[in-house]
Amino acid sequence: MAERSNDRQIDNIEFNVADIARSKAFYGQLFGWTFTDYGPTYTEFRDGRITGGFTTGEPVCPGGPLVILYADDLEQTQQRIEALGARISRAVFAFPGGRRFHFIDPDGYELAVWTASAV
Template sequence: MNALHIDYLELAVTDLPGSRTFYESAFGWSFNDYGGVYAGIVGPDGKDESCGMYASETPVAPLPLIRTTDLEAALAAVETAGGTIAEPPYDYPGGRRFIFTDPSGNRLGVYQPAE
């Protein structure tokens, strides 16, 4: 399996349009819109995203996402190491991912971008 690192962060927000306006005004950020329920924060290069926001009725802790080239190997490694799979692998517009909790209860995700 390839070396893995945290590559993306998701924020749960109770007011997606208001949060976009806040971050646009405060930091000059721009966004990619994904149907009004998700907004990807465009990086300094004007193309890549390193963070996103999704609409949620309840704010929760940010979700760090780890990028991989082999989702199934990462899933097996998490399970073998004692992690708990909170959401099994599923497809999303940018690829495939799963969510897990570490032994301390922290939620993280692992994703494999679409080819």
């Protein structure tokens, strides 16, 4: 059986929150999610199938979480996104575990793409 790739699939959902401890308590008690803290402004959650995060590093954004897709080749994916007319809203930046950028789709939704590659 061939190994499954995560390339071009939804990989992560990130919630901007006002209080990480409150969000952990709420979702942990409600759904039984587990958590891994990565410093004071970010915690990862696992629901048993997908991972996501709570961050206080960005303003709370009513209207929905940030959907994050994975790409094996971040630069090629950014070029394809720009060629299709989307606007890059946050340039590539590094974080513990990889790099990512954000873009605005044609309807105004902000999404992000990340890769585990450091370069």
